[in-house]
Amino acid sequence: MSTALAAPNPWSLVPPLGNLDAYISAVNRMPMLTLEQEQQFARQLKNDNDVDAAGKLVMSHLRLVVSVARQYLGYGLPHGDLIQEGNVGLMKAVKRFDPDQGVRLVSYALHWIKAEMHEYILKNCRMVKVATTKAQRKLFFNLRSMKQGFKSDSAAIDGDTHRDTLSAAEIDSMATQLKVKREDVIEMETRLSGGDVMLDPGPSDDGEDSFGPIAYLADTHQEPTALLEARARDTMASDGIRTALDGLDDRSRRIVEERWLKVQDDGSGGMTLHELAADYGVSAERIRQIETAAMKKMKKALTDYA
Template sequence: MTSLSGAPAANQLAVANPWAMVPSLGNLDAYISAANRLPLLTLEEEQGFARRLRDNNDLEAAGALVLSHLRLVISISRQYLGYGLPHGDLIQEGNVGLMKAVKRFDPDQGVRLVSYAMHWIKAEIHEYILKNWRMVKVATTKAQRKLFFNLRSMKQGFKADAAAQDADTHRETLNSEEIDLVAQHLNVKREEVIEMETRLSGGDVMLDPGPADDGEESFGPIAYLADATQEPTAQLESRQRDRLSTDGIATALQALDERSRRIVEERWLKVNDDGSGGMTLHELAAVYGVSAERIRQIEVAAMKKMKKALAEYA
């Protein structure tokens, strides 16, 4: 293992206890300031720590590698502030990517950790943005993800070109020629460019806007997006209806005589193969040799008796 005896004092402290370099932090600015003061590692130190981690699973060596590259995560995370997500969350996800890179880093491959870690940091931040940006999964394929993360910068490039040509730079949407250029450059369909631009340019809507300036309640999506079926009272009512429609109906039918029970079943509880209802009053009248009016009277009496039985069952 390479000797680190000649390292600067700050680096020697990082060797002994890397976490001692991190002070108590109260906010994001303090974290960024502390991370930027952490010492960088020389090539010799980096390879020494990496070999200790690889060969001996030395967690202190892993900590030294992570801490010395926190400023890299902060720098990369700033590139993604335009998506409206908290900077602290972007840094946190980038740190996850950094730790994955440290775990997989091989010092004998001839590259510095900073170059190797950039891919892992960006990949983790990309995944976080795609999962959380406006709570909508906007990209599924590799090409669509590339479109998502490049469309914004390409639009800025088009605006810069328009400004250089003294053309209109205030329009927010791409023209037909620019759409074709983006689609060709990123290897996606023209329709995908249009759809992605529409989603990226869509404004955010507050789920619950709260009281308006005049004190009245503002109307927001929360008013019509709430699922009332999951409300506890609605759940209890639904279970009660289900119980009455199964066990309750069966119990109520048992309270009827055989003829009344068959009339109710044929009229209300049976469905033909074609989706139509059961037997008519005249068909039942022919079966029992009575008038259709008599069948109706029996049916009404049976319904009253069942209603009473259901009330007692409930």
């Protein structure tokens, strides 16, 4: 064991949380391991489950995580979060590393570090996950760089630096190089070219409610409260009205039914006050008074029924 690793404890070089620049500076000062040291610590971990040896393997490769994280800053996620996820991948790699395979830890850990960062990016760069299949994941992490290459080639040929869409030839070329279907390239290009849309944007700057897609996606007809209210209205319109009518005398009931519950053959409303007045041999005002009294009685009956 070298004196550089024996004293002082390398863990003491890591600054307190909260200062990313200080952390990066500290991990870049971590001592590198020679092949012999790496093999020694890896065997101590594998054979004796030596946690201190595992810590030295992790600490000496933290700079690798920082370097890889810089490559993924273009996805709009915090640098510190990318480093944190990469560190998880590094620890998984150290745990699974076999020193007898003839591979340096740096090469073995690279896969695990990128895998954790890829998973984090896919889950967090958009509200909706944009890549789930193996082909989609491959396209997600290659489409942007390949598209920039096509744009550079196009600019060199015809001076067009503003074209955003892929041409048919570029789509075919990308599908061939990445060994995916042409349709997968088109679909991923469409997904990445669109942004997230908030379903419920909430109040705007002026305090007014903003309308988002949620206002058009909600099916109010199947909303439980609406179903219960509709059922209650239907019951009231049938059984409730019938019960209220049963509480009226024959004349009052006929007046209400003829005025409000019957429809003529031509689609017009029921009998008028004057028609009913002529039928009963009284004035239209008397029919109106009987109708008003009947309506009040029915209203009370419906309230009791509800």
